[in-house]
Amino acid sequence: MSHITLQSITKRFGAVTALNGVSFDVQDAELFVLLGPTGAGKTTTLRAIAGLTKPDAGSVLFDDESVDAFSPADRDVAFVFQQYSLYPTMSVYDNLAFPLRSPMRRLPEAEIKKRVTDTAETLRIAHLLQRKTAKLSGGEMQRVSIGRAIVRRPRAYLMDEPLSNLDAKLREALRVELAHLQRSQGSTTLFVTHDQIEALTMADRIGVLNHGQIVQIGTPEDIYDRPATTFVAQLVGSPKINLLDARCDGDTLCLTGSDLRLHRSTVSGNGENLPEQFILGVRPEDVWPHPEGIFAGDVVLTEPLGVESLVHIQVGEQTIVSTMPGISDLKRGEQTRFNIVRERLHFFGAVSGERFQA
Amino acid sequence: MAEIQLKQVAKRFGEAWAVKPMDLTIHHGEFVALLGPSGCGKTTTLRMISGLEAVTGGRIYIDGKDVTWLSASQRDIAFVFQFFALYPQMTVRQNIVFPLESQGMKRAEIKRRLAEVVKMLRIEHLLGRRPGALSGGDKQRVALARSLVRRPACFLMDEPLGALDAEFREAMRAEIKRLHLAQNATTVYVTHDQVEAMAMGDRIVVMSAAVVQQVGTPAQVYHNPANLFVANFIGSPGMNLVPGKYADGVVHLHGGSTYSVPETWKPTLATTLHGDDVIVGFRPEAARVSNQGAVRATLYGADLHGSYTMLHVNLNGELRGLGAVSSEAGEDEIVHLRARREVVHTMGAQIQFDLAPELVRFFDPTTEAALVREVRA
Numbered sequence: 054m055s056h057i058t059l060q061s062i063t064k065r066f067g068a069v070t071a072l073n074g075v076s077f078d079v080q081d082a083e084l085f086v087l088l089g090p091t092g093a094g095k096t097t098t099l100r101a102i103a104g105l106t107k108p109d110a111g112s113v114l115f116d117d118e119s120v121d122a123f124s125p126a127d128r129d130v131a132f133v134f135q136q137y138s139l140y141p142t143m144s145v146y147d148n149l150a151f152p153l154r155s156p157m158r159r160l161p162e163a164e165i166k167k168r169v170t171d172t173a174e175t176l177r178i179a180h181l182l183q184r185k186t187a188k189l190s191g192g193e194m195q196r197v198s199i200g201r202a203i204v205r206r207p208r209a210y211l212m213d214e215p216l217s218n219l220d221a222k223l224r225e226a227l228r229v230e231l232a233h234l235q236r237s238q239g240s241t242t243l244f245v246t247h248d249q250i251e252a253l254t255m256a257d258r259i260g261v262l263n264h265g266q267i268v269q270i271g272t273p274e275d276i277y278d279r280p281a282t283t284f285v286a287q288l289v290g291s292p293k294i295n296l297l298d299a300r301c302d303g304d305t306l307c308l309t310g311s312d313l314r315l316h317r318s319t320v321s322g323n324g325e326n327l328p329e330q331f332i333l334g335v336r337p338e339d340v341w342p343h344p345e346g347i348f349a350g351d352v353v354l355t356e357p358l359g360v361e362s363l364v365h366i367q368v369g370e371q372t373i374v375s376t377m378p379g380i381s382d383l384k385r386g387e388q389t390r391f392n393i394v395r396e397r398l399h400f401f402g403a404v405s406g407e408r409f410q411a
Numbered sequence: 412m413a414e415i416q417l418k419q420v421a422k423r424f425g426e427a428w429a430v431k432p433m434d435l436t437i438h439h440g441e442f443v444a445l446l447g448p449s450g451c452g453k454t455t456t457l458r459m460i461s462g463l464e465a466v467t468g469g470r471i472y473i474d475g476k477d478v479t480w481l482s483a484s485q486r487d488i489a490f491v492f493q494f495f496a497l498y499p500q501m502t503v504r505q506n507i508v509f510p511l512e513s514q515g516m517k518r519a520e521i522k523r524r525l526a527e528v529v530k531m532l533r534i535e536h537l538l539g540r541r542p543g544a545l546s547g548g549d550k551q552r553v554a555l556a557r558s559l560v561r562r563p564a565c566f567l568m569d570e571p572l573g574a575l576d577a578e579f580r581e582a583m584r585a586e587i588k589r590l591h592l593a594q595n596a597t598t599v600y601v602t603h604d605q606v607e608a609m610a611m612g613d614r615i616v617v618m619s620a621a622v623v624q625q626v627g628t629p630a631q632v633y634h635n636p637a638n639l640f641v642a643n644f645i646g647s648p649g650m651n652l653v654p655g656k657y658a659d660g661v662v663h664l665h666g667g668s669t670y671s672v673p674e675t676w677k678p679t680l681a682t683t684l685h686g687d688d689v690i691v692g693f694r695p696e697a698a699r700v701s702n703q704g705a706v707r708a709t710l711y712g713a714d715l716h717g718s719y720t721m722l723h724v725n726l727n728g729e730l731r732g733l734g735a736v737s738s739e740a741g742e743d744e745i746v747h748l749r750a751r752r753e754v755v756h757t758m759g760a761q762i763q764f765d766l767a768p769e770l771v772r773f774f775d776p777t778t779e780a781a782l783v784r785e786v787r788a
Contacts, residue, residue, distance in 0.1 A: 091576075220448070221604070225648050229723045229745060233712045236758055248577070254714035254721070273715045290717045293581060338718035354589055356610035359633040359646050360696050360749070363610070365585060376718070380630045385592055 062111035089262035131202035311369025334399030340375035346390035413564035420469035444612035489558035666726030673768035697770035704763030
């Protein structure tokens with residue numbers, strides 16, 4: 054398939070800048086996830102690639118060749134939307150065959166039949182081919198929508214929150230299936246979502262978008278382990294990262310409004326570049342309750358989630374959330390001791406929110 | 412505080428049961444989550460407790476008093492909805508004190524209660540604003556404040572976090588639970604989100620198809636689900652449910668692997684199964700991936716969940732359909748195993764794993780019920 058390059062794409066709607074110099078590339082056979090909150094510019098980016106929106110500045114390249122002058126049809130990308138947009142009165146077979154029967158393609162019926170059958174097998178909807186789409190469940194409809202994109206064998210797939218309308222269990226199942234499908238077919242895919250777990254679990258690489266700008270691009274591990282800003286740090290990970298106000302006092306790092314202290318030499322990277330005021334980031338799984346832990350606090354809340362429990366610990370004026378394995382029997386008001394994994398601390402500017410590189 | 416008792420409470424709309432006769436006692440100060448998919452009867456149950464919906468049968472008691480035929484306003488309860496239901500033309504302050512003023516409460520007392528509730532919810536700075544100028548999270552705080560300020564004997568909440576973005580939901584969930592712990596008002600909380608129910612509930616009432624499937628603590632519904640529905644519904648992903656045939660202490664799993672049943676379970680399987688069909692249930696964290704593992708599988712996918720990796724495996728391609736629990740074609744064919752992040756796996760790789768014996772459960776596919784081990788004295 055193709056590889057896609059975006060060069061400094063800018064798009065304004067009146068006074069609003071929807072995209073501000075967005076650059077990234079989706080490599081051949083890569084699953085690239087564009088992650089960001091509502092209004093970040095994700096859908097506008099997709100539409101610019103598909104040719105449905107004309108950027109005010111910048112270029113879109115397919116295989117290093119500009120497609121700026123190409124119509125949407127000539128770009129030959131397939132869209133999968135959150136809404137299924139199937140023809141309710143047609144059978145699943147005819148819905149899948151529809152794009153192949155368009156005047157642009159007009160494949161022979163024998164070839165159409167082969168492609169439709171192959172696609173249906175891949176998506177495990179072969180038993181539904183004769184059904185009307187109105188009679189399908191949500192998950193089945195979304196499989197048909199995806200099938201209608203696959204059957205065309207386009208240069209790339211653009212997926213706009215395709216799982217958002219499904220219930221939690223189905224979303225989980227389809228997420229795994231879609232990632233498997235993409236990897237086994239080696240299709241170039243740009244997948245847009247606001248759901249951090251979809252991004253982490255599915256992506257080869259993630260681009261984080263906020264206010265029309267790319268904040269960070271990296272593998273799921275990069276984004277999770279080395280978030281570039283407090284925004285990214287809070288966007289990925291559930292439960293959320295603890296972001297704590299802290300300051301340097303000589304060689305001691307102090308948590309504001311509490312007794313929690315760390316010696317500069319004991320933390321990861323180096324505390325050397327740290328300014329007086331900063332934000333300390335600690336992922337909940339890096340806070341380990343331990344009977345002989347060197348820190349102490351009061352339990353204010355325990356949330357048992359099953360495989361693990363979230364324990365909210367009050368340390369002076371700040372609350373730290375810790376992930377404990379299993380269903381915790383810690384009760385509110387109890388004192389608990391804990392350790393912090395110092396190799397995995399994150400430091401951010403108090404004002405800029407930007408990461409201090411070790 | 413109040414104790415709420417439901418005795419054979421039921422609701423029928425024409426021929427269709429919305430809630431089949433159910434018994435439930437909600438204790439003083441308890442937080443009970445009514446959990447289930449849409450249409451399971453959880454909201455109807457809540458509305459019957461509140462008095463907004465008449466029962467078709469049964470009796471409802473609050474603190475021992477029969478309230479079955481009392482109106483909503485006579486029951487001393489506060490309702491918090493998914494949608495904020497604030498008066499847009501009133502300020503936040505006016506919205507909060509409105510229920511007290513309409514009761515004719517003294518001004519000094521209103522002032523005292525207002526100050527207390529806005530401090531607790533950290534909305535002091537919003538008092539002069541109108542709801543239209545607030546974020547979703549703040550609107551829901553104001554809606555909560557308006558309920559709290561009345562100090563009702565119990566709270567009924569219908570998906571109060573449902574309309575919020577995921578990023579606020581986690582924080583608001585903790586906040587509501589902390590308020591509950593501070594006030595200790597009896598709370599009935601309706602949700603379709605099992606994470607919310609687990610995190611917040613002292614006990615969870617799992618409902619499906621108008622029937623209560625299980626009532627239990629988070630630990631009980633997670634570790635000892637009463638049936639296949641609960642096993643699958645609780646957890647993200649749900650419990651792995653692998654069909655097989657039991658014979659002489661081993662289960663021959665679909666796909667060809669053989670699983671040796673822990674000694675402590677053998678008598679139960681031998682005596683309580685209705686045939687040789689059995690379903691082995693285990694949560695993703697019960698799996699121990701190792702080269703010596705007795706169960707063989709092929710890797711279908713692996714993905715990062717932040718602090719751990721989830722492996723999705725296929726038990727040699729033979730695992731198909733689980734009937735009742737498999738509402739969507741194919742969704743239960745994959746088994747999920749929780750693994751350490753450090754281990755890298757490639758698609759198609761052969762994986763072997765064992766199961767922690769204390770975390771394995773068994774279900775009878777004919778009744779869909781969990782097998783219960785007899786405890787010997």
